[in-house]
Amino acid sequence: MIFSNISQSERYSALHPLFPQAFEYIRNTDLFALAPGRYKILGDNLIAIIEYLPGRTREMAKLEAHRRYIDIQMVLDGIEEMGWKPLADCYNPVSEHSMEKDILFFHDAAASWISTPPDHFCIFFPEDAHAPLVSSGQIRKVIFKVAVNPEN
Numbered sequence: 799m800i801f802s803n804i805s806q807s808e809r810y811s812a813l814h815p816l817f818p819q820a821f822e823y824i825r826n827t828d829l830f831a832l833a834p835g836r837y838k839i840l841g842d843n844l845i846a847i848i849e850y851l852p853g854r855t856r857e858m859a860k861l862e863a864h865r866r867y868i869d870i871q872m873v874l875d876g877i878e879e880m881g882w883k884p885l886a887d888c889y890n891p892v893s894e895h896s897m898e899k900d901i902l903f904f905h906d907a908a909a910s911w912i913s914t915p916p917d918h919f920c921i922f923f924p925e926d927a928h929a930p931l932v933s934s935g936q937i938r939k940v941i942f943k944v945a946v947n948p949e950n
Contacts, residue, residue, distance in 0.1 A: 799926045801914070801920050803917055803919075804825075807824070820844060844945070845943040846940055846941070847940065849939050852936055853932055853934055853936070856879070859881060859929035859930065861928065861929045862902065864900045865902075865924055867924075867943040867944060869944075870921050870941070871919060871940075874938040876938060876939075877935075878932060879913055879932035879933065881911050881930075882908055882910050882920075882928050886925065888927050889906065904927060
């Protein structure tokens with residue numbers, strides 16, 4: 799898991815071949831002008847999801863994990879807390895992993911919480927379980943789904 803400010807994004811571009819495109823999209827797109835929804839940037843390899851949702855409590859937020867995608871979650875407006883726990887320490891799944899939606903939820907509690915203000919992001923790798931959208935107000939954010947193994 800990585801937590802940083804968008805001004806430091808160049809530090810992380812070398813970690814994955816599609817990270818530079820995701821960070822370029824952030825710099826060159828008016829994300830506030832995009833309606834909530836899903837935007838394919840590079841087919842199924844790089845997808846941006848704009849969300850504008852009310853926050854929920856820590857107790858309502860379930861840890862989730864993905865196998866096929868890395869998440870880059872950046873807050874645009876509001877302050878979001880994101881829960882985190884190593885996937886290896888999650889023992890109480892809600893159900894089986896959904897291959898279609900690439901998601902597995904857990905009843906386990908987060909080990910730590912990251913207060914994430916605007917222009918900050920968290921990168922969650924497949925080994926990171928995370929619980930997003932914790933806030934007392936509305937949250938506008940962008941989530942990049944970055945294929946772990948991009949197809950040509």
